[in-house]
Amino acid sequence: MKKTIISVISLILSVLCASAEDSIKVSVSDIQALIQRVERLEQKDSISQQMVSDEAKPQKKYERGKFTIGGYGEVTAKHCFYSNNYLRYGKNPEKYAGDHYGEFDLPHVVIYMGYDFGKGWSVGTEIEFEHGGTESAIEIEEEEGGEYEGEIERGGEVALEQFWLQKAFNRYAIIRAGMQVIPVGGLNAHHESTEYFGVYRNEGEFTIIPSTWHEVALTFMGSTKNGWHYQAMFLPGLDSDRFNRKNWIKPGAGSPYEFKLANVFAGAARVDYTGVKGLRLSLSGYCGNSFRNTLSKSNAELDASAYKDVKGTVSIGAFDFAYKDYGVIVRGSFTYGHLSDAAAITQYNISMRKGSVSSKQWVASDALAAGIEAGYDFFSLSHKLKEKNQSFYIFGRYDYYDSMLMYDNQPTDMYSWCGRHRAAVGINYFPIKQIGVKAEFSYGILKQGTRADGTRGKIYNDEPQIAVGIVYAGFYQL
Numbered sequence: 001m002k003k004t005i006i007s008v009i010s011l012i013l014s015v016l017c018a019s020a021e022d023s024i025k026v027s028v029s030d031i032q033a034l035i036q037r038v039e040r041l042e043q044k045d046s047i048s049q050q051m052v053s054d055e056a057k058p059q060k061k062y063e064r065g066k067f068t069i070g071g072y073g074e075v076t077a078k079h080c081f082y083s084n085n086y087l088r089y090g091k092n093p094e095k096y097a098g099d100h101y102g103e104f105d106l107p108h109v110v111i112y113m114g115y116d117f118g119k120g121w122s123v124g125t126e127i128e129f130e131h132g133g134t135e136s137a138i139e140i141e142e143e144e145g146g147e148y149e150g151e152i153e154r155g156g157e158v159a160l161e162q163f164w165l166q167k168a169f170n171r172y173a174i175i176r177a178g179m180q181v182i183p184v185g186g187l188n189a190h191h192e193s194t195e196y197f198g199v200y201r202n203e204g205e206f207t208i209i210p211s212t213w214h215e216v217a218l219t220f221m222g223s224t225k226n227g228w229h230y231q232a233m234f235l236p237g238l239d240s241d242r243f244n245r246k247n248w249i250k251p252g253a254g255s256p257y258e259f260k261l262a263n264v265f266a267g268a269a270r271v272d273y274t275g276v277k278g279l280r281l282s283l284s285g286y287c288g289n290s291f292r293n294t295l296s297k298s299n300a301e302l303d304a305s306a307y308k309d310v311k312g313t314v315s316i317g318a319f320d321f322a323y324k325d326y327g328v329i330v331r332g333s334f335t336y337g338h339l340s341d342a343a344a345i346t347q348y349n350i351s352m353r354k355g356s357v358s359s360k361q362w363v364a365s366d367a368l369a370a371g372i373e374a375g376y377d378f379f380s381l382s383h384k385l386k387e388k389n390q391s392f393y394i395f396g397r398y399d400y401y402d403s404m405l406m407y408d409n410q411p412t413d414m415y416s417w418c419g420r421h422r423a424a425v426g427i428n429y430f431p432i433k434q435i436g437v438k439a440e441f442s443y444g445i446l447k448q449g450t451r452a453d454g455t456r457g458k459i460y461n462d463e464p465q466i467a468v469g470i471v472y473a474g475f476y477q478l
Contacts, residue, residue, distance in 0.1 A: 066116040070475030071126075072192045073109035076199050078102065078467035089417040093460045106132045107200060108193070110161065112475065120169060126162035128212075133158050161214050172222040182213040183231060183270045184284045185369075186320030186333035193471035196331070197373050197395040197428055199438045200467065204369030204401035205335055207246070209316065210253035216260060217268075227275025237264035240290040240312040240345050241352070243363040245415050248403040249314055249339060252290060256357050263299075264289040266314070278325030286316040291345060296352060307348060313340040327380030329393065332372035339365050343408040362414065366406035373397035375428065393428040402447065416449030417460045434474035441466050 082088070083099030107130065114124040133156045164178030183189035187196075187205040191212045196202055201211060217235035238252035239261060255261060266288020273281045291312030292302060302308060320333035339345070342365035352358045375395030379385040402419030406412060426440025444463035450456055 067478045068114040068116075068124075068475060069112065069478065070473075071110045071112045072194070072471070072473035074107050074193050074199070074469050074471045075105075076107055076467060076469035077104045078199070078465055080463065080465040082461055082463040082465075089415075089460060097461050106130075109133075112162075120167050122166045122168070124162055124164050124166070125160075128159050128161040129156065130159070131156035159214075161212060170222075172224065174219075174221050176219040176221065177217075179214055179216050180219060182210070182215055182217065182233065182235065182268050182286070184213065184268055184286045184316055185209055185318040185335050186282065186322075186331065187211055188213045189270065189272075189282065189284070189320070190322070192473040194430075194434070194436055194473040197329075197375055197393065197397060197426065197438070197440075198424060198442075198467075199426070199440050199469040202333075202371050202373070202397070202399060203422055204371045204399045205333060207401055208248040208250060208337065208367045208369050208403050209335065210250050213253055215253065227273055229272040229274065231268075231270045233268040235266055235268065235288075236260050236262035237266045237288040237293050238290040238314055239293045239357075240339075240363075241294050241296060241349060241356070241358045243290075243339070243345065243349070244359040244361040245363060245404055245418055246361075248337065248364060248367040249290070251359070252293075252314075257295070261293045261295070263292045263294070278323055280322045282318075282320045284318045284320075286314065289313050290339075291341065291348075296356065296358075307344060310341045310344045310348070312345050314338075315340075327377040328374070329377075329395075330372070330374045333370065335369045337367045339363065362404070362407065364404040364407050364412075364418075365409050367401075367403050368405045369399070369401040371397065371399035371401075389433055391428075391430045395426055395428060397424045397442075398422070413449040413456075416447045419447035420463075421445045421447075434472060436471045437469075438471060439466075439468045 079100065079102040081100045083096035084101050085096055085099065088096045088099075109129040109132075110126055112124070112126045114122060116122045160179060162179050162181065164176050164180045166174060166176040168174045181188055181191075185205045187201060188209070188211060190196070191201065200206075205211060215235045217233045219231055219233045221229075221231040223229040238249055239255070240249075240252060242251040242256075243249050244251060266286060268284070268286045270282065270284040289311045291307070291310045292299065297305075302310075314337065316335065316337040318333065318335040320331075322331045323329070342363055346362045349358045349363070350360050352360055373395055374397075375393035377391045377393050379390050379392045385391075399422040400420070404412065404415045404418040407414060422442060422444045424440050424442035426438065429437045431437075442465055444465075446458075446460040446462065448457055449459045451459060
């Protein structure tokens with residue numbers, strides 16, 4: 001402030017002196033300009049004083065959060081040397097032996113965003129667009145008298161796959177609540193596009209259990225310093241109304257309603273060991289009832305019927321592993337599931353009225369999926385390419401799965417097309433770590449069954465196909 005007063009006095013004196021010596025008249029505009037200059041000097045001095053004052057005050061320490069953004073996705077094309085007619089597994093499969101068809105697709109496009117608030121609190125969100133999402137429009141049909149008509153222009157699905165809030169007390173104890181992935185099996189835990197060799201997700205687990213399986217759940221998890229990682233989850237049970245022969249219990253996840261039914265509950269768990277370089281060994285499982293998770297009948301109605309003791313307990317056990325070192329990647333998984341009261345659930349679902357959420361189909365008591373894949377990075381032989389973080393894998397894969405392995409605890413030939421062997425060979429080229437170009441040839445051999453004349457042998461047509469794709473997966477902190 002003292003500097004401002006001195007500046008003002010100096011300006012006034014200089015003007016007066018100039019007036020006295022040179023007899024220059026001071027106009028009104030000169031005075032206004034002088035006043036504006038004084039005001040600017042006062043403002044500048046006030047700001048500088050405020051800055052000094054703020055620097056002198058003790059500052060609050062705010063924890064800086066971390067924003068994570070990323071996702072994954074696939075652009076694919078395939079040509080199948082077999083029919084996609086819905087009757088190809090019917091009484092006369094030979095009618096479709098010469099058929100073939102092609103597809104272009106966006107199987108999964110996922111956007112992930114997360115934020116670390118500090119003090120152990122964080123949030124994660126993930127939105128998934130399957131098969132290009134959905135598009136609909138209202139159009140005026142000129143050929144139909146100008147009527148308004150709604151049309152679906154593109155199929156697909158859009159889903160909030162994850163939304164969770166998490167509190168980490170330390171590395172050993174983390175609690176998470178919200179919509180999250182249920183990590184049962186190798187595919188659910190490692191479903192990003194760069195985590196498997198095939199153009200599409202491996203068929204076995206993808207067929208018999210939900211993928212990517214996500215539910216609103218409460219999770220306790222953590223890890224130890226010597227390579228153990230663990231998760232234990234509490235979640236609502238599956239809905240047996242929507243079980244079917246082709247996909248076993250897979251359709252029972254999620255909900256066709258605006259809410260998830262929780263008349264019955266379930267638990268899931270996973271343990272991973274990564275204490276050996278390049279190796280991961282994992283065990284996971286799920287157990288919960290499914291039959292009363294329905295809106296078709298009340299509990300009182302079920303208690304008064306022949307279904308009063310039916311629980312529909314779903315039990316799933318899985319082992320999966322991965323090894324990556326010396327240019328080699330080997331991955332494998334084995335998943336086995338059992339459904340109690342399968343015959344009663346089948347009878348109940350078939351009896352449901354037309355238009356219900358049930359597919360009204362038979363459902364197996366036991367299902368199985370097993371697969372193994374191995375690939376070698378030939379670019380690892382070149383120091384120059386290795387330094388550029390490029391890789392080129394040639395791989396092979398074998399799967400066996402059966403969604404109707406047993407019915408009511410007895411082996412069965414019923415719907416033998418539900419079981420098959422599948423072999424595949426192909427390449428994966430990664431110009432950078434986050435992007436891969438894939439190509440594969442696969443051959444599906446359907447399980448033998450009992451023919452109409454009582455003999456056993458091949459009934460359905462084999463299913464060869466070629467497929468190509470470009471995939472992406474990456475997560476970044478800002």
